[in-house]
Amino acid sequence: MANPEKNFFAKFGEKCKDLWGKFIGLFKKSEAKAQAAAEGEACTEQCGMIGTELTKREKFSRFLKAEQGWLFVLPAIILLCIFTFYPIINAFIRAFQQNYNALTGNYNGWGFENFIRVLKGDTGTGGAKFVQCLVNTVIFTFISVPLSTLLALLISVALNSIKALQRAYQTILFLPYLTNSLAMGAVFATFFTIVGTKNHTDTIGIVNMIFFPNNPIDWMQGGTGYTWNLGAVKIPWTKYVVVIVYEIWSGLPFKILILFSSLQSVNKQYYDAAKIDGASKSTTLWKITTPLIMPMISYLIITGIMGGMKQYTAIVGLFGEQMGRDYDMGTMVGYIYSYVSNGQMGYAFAGSLLLFAIIMVITVINLRVSKKRVTF
Amino acid sequence: MKITIQDLTKKFPSRNKKGKEVVAVDNMNIEIPSGKLVGLLGPSGCGKSTSLFMLSGLEAPTSGKIFFDNQDVTTLAAERRGVGLVFQNYALYPHMTVEQNIMFPLTNMRLPKQEAKQRALEAAQLVQIEDLLARKPSELSGGQQQRVAIARALVKMPNVLLLDEPLSNLDARLRLQTREEIKRIQRETGITTVFVTHDQEEAMSICDIMVVMKLGVVQQIGDPQGIYDDPINMFVANFLGTPPINIFKGEIKCGKVYIGNEAIMDKNVPDQKIYVGIRPEGFIYNPNGVLTLNLDHVEVMGRDKTIVSVHAASEKPFIRSIIDSDVAIDKDATTLSFNVKPNKVFLFNAETEERIR
C-alpha cells in the first residue's frame, strides 16, 4: 500500500510516455513486417506453412484472426465514442460558439465570448456566478483537505499505537466510509438548522444548543452580519463552516484507511531505531513516521484536491438544489449545471472547459512535485 | 558500564493456539565487565538476537533481571536506557541525509544544533565517513551504511553499544576490514559493547569475552582462546574452529581411549562409550602412529597442507588434519598413520555429550 508507485497520477504520466514509445515502435514493427511479407518470407514460420504462397482468402482469414481483438473491444468503443469521445470534442466546439441554442442547434459566430462572459460574471440572471463558485470551491477544498488529512494522520497514528480495542475503534471510524453524500448532507443540515416560523422558534439545532444556546447563529442562512464581502464575492462564513465540517467528516474514513494501512506497512525497525535514538513520541511522528509515509499523504492531498474541485452533491444535500441563496454556495460543477437547467448551454460548456483546465493544472503540478518527492 | 544479566528468560507464545510456547532464551546469567567487547555466538535460532534486544529494551523479558552498573533497568523502555544499537540491516532513516541520521539522537537529547553538528562530525570522522555527510542512505554502499549506523549509535556516547549481526550484510573482504574497525572503535571509545554473530571466526577474532549459546541456553562463557582450548561440551567444540573439529565414535576400555581397535591415548576413567574430538591441528604425521586413516586427497594451502581422509568411526564424511607443508606425504598411499597431541583431543560422553576431563 505504502509505496510511491501507488501514486496513480505519477504512474499515469510515465505510462503515457511509455505507451507513446511503444505505439511508435508498433508502427515501425508493422512496417517492417509488411516489408518482409512482401519479400515472401514473413509469417510462414508462425503458421507453419513453410514455403507456400498464401491465397487471398487465407490472407483475409489471417487478418480476421489477427484483428479479432477489435471485436472484443467493439461494444466498449461504440459506447465510448458516443458518450465520451464525441462529447469531449463537442464540448470544445460548442464552448466557442456564441449564443448556441441547444434546441435549434443555431449559433451566431465563433469566439471567446462565452468564456469572457463566464469570467466576467455577465451571464444574465438565474445562474451561478463563476468567480463566486471558484472562490467557494477553492476555499472549501483548500481548508477541508489539509485539515482532514492532518486529522486522519493523527487518528491513524493513535489507532496504530494502541492494542486494546483497536479493532473496535477501527470499525467505528470506518463507518462513514460508504455514505450517500446527499443523505448525509441532509443530516448535517439538521445539526445547524434553526426550525420554526417567524414568530416562534422551535429548535435552534444541536450545534447551537451546545455552543451558542443563548445567541443562536442561523448557520444555514448566513445573511447580513454573517457574510463578508470581497468585491463581488460573498463569503457567508457560517455556511462555509457547515460545508467544511461536513467535508472533513466525510473525507476522514478513506484517508484513515489509506494512512492506517500504510503505517502498518512501515518497517517496524525504524520505530525501534527511533526508540534507541531516544526520540519522543511526537518526534517519531513528525520526523520519522510522517516523512516515511509522505508519498501516501501527498497522494491523499492530491486526490482530495481533485475531488474537492468537483464537489457538488454534498452542497446540494446541505443547501438544496439552489445551492444556498442565489447559488452563493455554488461550486464549479454547480455552476455548470445551473446553466444546463436554464438552457444557456454555451456558458455550461465554457465553464466545464475552465474546470478541465484547472484540473489539468493541478495534475501537471502534481506530476512535477511527485517526481521530485520520490527520492529515497 | 557493567552489565549484569540475571536469570533472564524469554518465552514467545506459540504460533498456533494450542501449541507450546517457545523458549527463546532460557535462564541466562552473565556478568559483563565495563569496557569489554562481548560476542554472543551461536547458530541461528539460539536466542542470541533476542538477548540483545532484551538488553536494548526493545524486547521485554518474561522473567529475570538486567542491571546496568547495579541499577535495575529491566522495565526501562529502550528510549530511556541510553543504549546504542546497530541493526542488522542498519535501519537508517531513508529520508534523512547521513548527517541528519547521525544527529538524530543528539537532537532528541535537545543538544544545541551547533554542538550536535560538531559531534556528528566527530563521530563521522571516527568511522571515517566525513565525506559522505550530505548523502542519503540509498546512495551509500553496504559498508558505508554500516559505518553510518555505527556512528549514529555511538554519537550520543551510549551506556552500552549493541550490534546485531553487524557484518552479515557485507562481502567477505569488507567483513574482515570492518571487524578490525569495530575492534578499534570499541578500544578508542571504551564503551561496553555486545555484538551478536553466528560466525565463530568473527567472534574469535575480536571478542574479549565470548558467550556461546545453543537453543536459548548459554553453553560457555570465557575468552575465545580459553573456550577453544577447553570446550565444555561437544557442541562448543564442534562450533568453534575452521576447519571444524573431527569427531570419532570411540570407547574407553581399561584406561585407554580406543577409536576402532586402535588405542590412541591413555585416559584414567571408567569404561564407557565416548565421542573423541580431535582438532585438525592435533595430528602429527608418523608412519608408526597410533591412528590409521584412509587417505582421500591432500589439499596444499601453501603455509600448511590439509590431509582429507576417511575413517569408519568418523561422525563426519571426511577427516581434516592440518600438518606442516614441509612434511612429505606420499600422495599415492592408501593409508596414513598419525600420532595425536593430547591437548588437542577432547573426550565427550556419548549420551550427554559433556566433556570427560
Place this chain on the structure above:
Amino acid sequence: MAELSTSLTKDIPETDFNVERERKKQKIGKIVKNVLVYFFLTLCAVLAFLPFYWMVVSSLITEPQYRSPVPTLFPDTFLWKNYELILTQTSTSGASFSQVLVNTLVVGGVSTILGVVVTIITAYALARMNFHGKNLLFTIMLATMMIPGELYTLTNYLTVSDLGWKDTYTVLILPFLVSVYYIYLLRNNFMQIPNSLYQAAKVDGLSDMGYLVKVMVPLTAPTLVSITLLKFIGTWNSYIWPRLVNKSSWQMITNWVTKGFTDNKFVIYDGIVKGVRYGSEPLTTLKMAAVCMVSLPLFILFIFCRKYIMKGVSKSGTKG
C-alpha cells in the same frame, strides 16, 4: 584519529544515568500517553458515529419531539409511523418510494451486469490479445480519465434529448455503462496472470473465450467483486444525471430523498401545535426516515463486503 575519539569520550561527562528517575518519567509518560490517545480516539469515534445515531433517532420520534428545545437523544418509544408514511405516500415531487426503488434496482441490476460483462471482454482484449492500434486505443482511453465527467455529461444530455430517450431506463443505463477506470483496473489484473497459464490452456485445447471464462475470471474474482459492488453503489448514489434527464417518477432513490416530505393527509400530525400546522410543511423526522432508507442498504453492504469495497476504492481514490 585517537585525538578525535578522546574528545568524543571526554567532552561528555560520565552520563548521570539514574534509573529511578527515568523509570518515574517513563511511567508518567505512559499513563499520559494512554489517556490522551484513548480520549482522542473516543472523541473521534463518537463524532464519526453521531450523525448516524442522530439520523436514526430523529427518524423514530415525532416532529414535536424533534423540535422541542431539549433534543431527544434516547427516545423511550419508537415511532415507526414516520416510515409507514414515507413508504406509502408520495413525496412532494410526486414520486413514490416503491417507484424509485424499482427504478433503482432495475437500472442498478442491468447496468451492473452489462457493465461488468463489457468491462471483462474489453479488459481481456487489451490485456491478452494483439491487434493493430491497441496501444493507441488504450492511451486514448486512459487520457479520457483525466477529463472531468461534467464535460461529457453536457453533450450527453443534448444527445439523449435528441434521441428522445428522456424518461426511460435506457438513458440511465447506457451512457455510463463503460467505465475506463474499471477497464484499466481489470486489465492490470489480467496482465498479472502469467502467460504460461495461457499457453498451458491453449495446449489443453481451450479457446480464447474459454480461457477468459474458465481461467481469468475466476483468478480475478476479488477485483470483479469489487467492481460489481462499486458499480452498483455508484448507481444507488447517482443523482445528477437522473435529475437532469428524467422526471421524478423515472428518477432514482437518491433523487427521491432530496425532496421534501409532508404529512398532507394529516395521518400523524393532525391539528395545530404551537401555532404550526405540522402536516402541511416538510417535516424533518420524515426526511430523516427517508435518509435512513437510503443509507441503510449501504451500511449493510459495507458491513458484509467491507474487504472488497475497500480494496476497490483504495485503488481508485474516489468513492463509488
